[in-house]
Amino acid sequence: xxxxxxxxxxxxxxxxxxxxxxxxxxxxxxxxxxxxxxxxxxxxxxxxxxxxxxxxxxxxxxxxxxxxxxxxxxxxxxxxxxxxxxxxxxxxxxxxxxxxxxxxxxxxxxxxxxxxxxxxxxxxxxxxxxxxxxxxxxxxxxxxxxxxxxxxxxxxxxxxxxxxxxxxxxxxxxxxxxxxxxxxxxxxxxxxxxxxxxxxxxxxxxxxxxxxxxxxxxxxxxxxxxxxxxxxxxxxxxxxxxxxxxxxxxxxxxxxxxxxxxxxxxxxxxxxxxxxxxxxxxxxxxxxxxxxxxxxxxxxxxxxxxxxxxxxxxxxxxxxxxxxxxxxxxxxxxxxxxxxxxxxxxxxxxxxxxxxxxxxxxxxxxxxxxxxxxxxxxxxxxxxxxxxxxxxxxxxxxxxxxxxxxxxxxxxxxxxxxxxxxxxxxxxxx
Numbered sequence: 001x002x003x004x005x006x007x008x009x010x011x012x013x014x015x016x017x018x019x020x021x022x023x024x025x026x027x028x029x030x031x032x033x034x035x036x037x038x039x040x041x042x043x044x045x046x047x048x049x050x051x052x053x054x055x056x057x058x059x060x061x062x063x064x065x066x067x068x069x070x071x072x073x074x075x076x077x078x079x080x081x082x083x084x085x086x087x088x089x090x091x092x093x094x095x096x097x098x099x100x101x102x103x104x105x106x107x108x109x110x111x112x113x114x115x116x117x118x119x120x121x122x123x124x125x126x127x128x129x130x131x132x133x134x135x136x137x138x139x140x141x142x143x144x145x146x147x148x149x150x151x152x153x154x155x156x157x158x159x160x161x162x163x164x165x166x167x168x169x170x171x172x173x174x175x176x177x178x179x180x181x182x183x184x185x186x187x188x189x190x191x192x193x194x195x196x197x198x199x200x201x202x203x204x205x206x207x208x209x210x211x212x213x214x215x216x217x218x219x220x221x222x223x224x225x226x227x228x229x230x231x232x233x234x235x236x237x238x239x240x241x242x243x244x245x246x247x248x249x250x251x252x253x254x255x256x257x258x259x260x261x262x263x264x265x266x267x268x269x270x271x272x273x274x275x276x277x278x279x280x281x282x283x284x285x286x287x288x289x290x291x292x293x294x295x296x297x298x299x300x301x302x303x304x305x306x307x308x309x310x311x312x313x314x315x316x317x318x319x320x321x322x323x324x325x326x327x328x329x330x331x332x333x334x335x336x337x338x339x340x341x342x343x344x345x346x347x348x349x350x351x352x353x354x355x356x357x358x359x360x361x362x363x364x365x366x367x368x369x370x371x372x373x374x375x376x377x378x379x380x381x382x383x384x385x386x387x388x389x390x391x392x393x394x395x396x397x398x399x400x401x402x403x404x405x406x407x408x409x410x411x412x413x414x415x416x417x418x419x420x421x422x423x424x425x426x427x428x429x430x
Contacts, residue, residue: 032077043108044120045154086111228312241266246305247279263297272320288336296413325353340380371405
């Protein structure tokens, strides 16, 4: 009695197929579907459809196979596809029906049908036909056109590919809502925004990178991190009170708060609309990171208004800063990390109050002090110029020396009124 493998070796030169659809079982012919999927991937894209698409036999992993049965099944599977007119098999000279030279694509749509999968252009058409584009802003219409073109070329757009079509609708809803503004200028956290506008409190967190990529393209703010960019639209991971102190009164229209409290006070953003000086402020200082803010407010009290920005300030906090600098004629300073994002925050504050000079505080390391900047960080710093005369001088020096990268927590808190810290110089500065 023959072993089963011997019986198969004596079988006719054809693959094992399912009688229902005369198609080989993928479990026994895995290299065949893999090769044709790879060929189809080139033929489906707009860029490739205008070209002759082939797959050389040398690019098929393991081919020619050592097992004679596997070779016959592989060739037989390809022949089934060739019989549909989807592909053409081209053989090595003198090795007809024995050793492939290449597979040539003849009809990409027919090959997709043979592989029992949707043809990419048809999938793309179905996704975009299902979209209700009439209510979308012109910039979102343009973004969709760009996305469609990218998908047709087999590329991703805004971190989304055709396989992410199920999240496209929510990305568009979220971007549309953020770009037109949240209700009454409110700041919302991710869970609130997801529950109110997307029907799922967890959805926003899943879309952060896609939303940021789309809004970055729309606004041109290409250097901001995703969370920082979304803060521009008053969307934050978790709502926090604004931490600040100084001789100022704030009001939400119902209550008035005197915020010159030791070490500081936390107030809802709703109190940032009305500002009234309670006494002459000596300076306005914004601080990027909370550890440094805590240290500063616990150890220094010299009549300044000190505000924690929480990293990149929300648009609501930016409006407050504008009102504050309009209402109070005091010198303005910013203390942050000396990476490009620290100076990006400073530049944003400078743009908010263009009639003032926002001076970098403790952000001018001495020569040879601090870590070396990467090439990308130096390029980012270069793109920030110009900011203002003082800051431009600091950034130009950092660019020239290539070092100076410091977290602000490495500096001991010092007041801008301290003559040793004046002109934004840290200890040991030039």
